[in-house]
Amino acid sequence: MSQAPICSHLIWEELTSLRKEVKDLKEQNCQSSKMMVKMTEEILAVKLEARKHRQDSTSFEVFDSKQLPFSTKEALEEFENTIEENEEKLHKFKEFIGKIGGDGVAQFLRAAIRKVFADDLAVTYS
Numbered sequence: 001m002s003q004a005p006i007c008s009h010l011i012w013e014e015l016t017s018l019r020k021e022v023k024d025l026k027e028q029n030c031q032s033s034k035m036m037v038k039m040t041e042e043i044l045a046v047k048l049e050a051r052k053h054r055q056d057s058t059s060f061e062v063f064d065s066k067q068l069p070f071s072t073k074e075a076l077e078e079f080e081n082t083i084e085e086n087e088e089k090l091h092k093f094k095e096f097i098g099k100i101g102g103d104g105v106a107q108f109l110r111a112a113i114r115k116v117f118a119d120d121l122a123v124t125y126s
Contacts, residue, residue: 040105047108050098065096071118 070076083090100115102108113122 043105043108047098050094065115069114069116069118069121071121073121073124076117076121 067075067079070079083093097112097115100108100111102111117125
């Protein structure tokens, strides 16, 4: 038996396998893109909802933004525990974040991160 037909067959099988792999990767990429669009839409919806619930006053009775940005993990963890236990503080924090603004999701997220995390602490989470 000649080697040429065997090599051609192996090459064909490899090509077929590679085509299937490329097709699968394209489908995964499409699904990832759809998920990103959905997440972006949800972020914008939350932001818009927070804007609707804005108070005229910039003062917070329950949430004290003076404790921001957090500079230590301990302070952040203490705050997380506090808002887990106190729905009103959580609501006030969401309102605070919603008032940050920005011309898009990326700007909003950058501004929100800067308000909540000091640079040194942000580096430990990136």
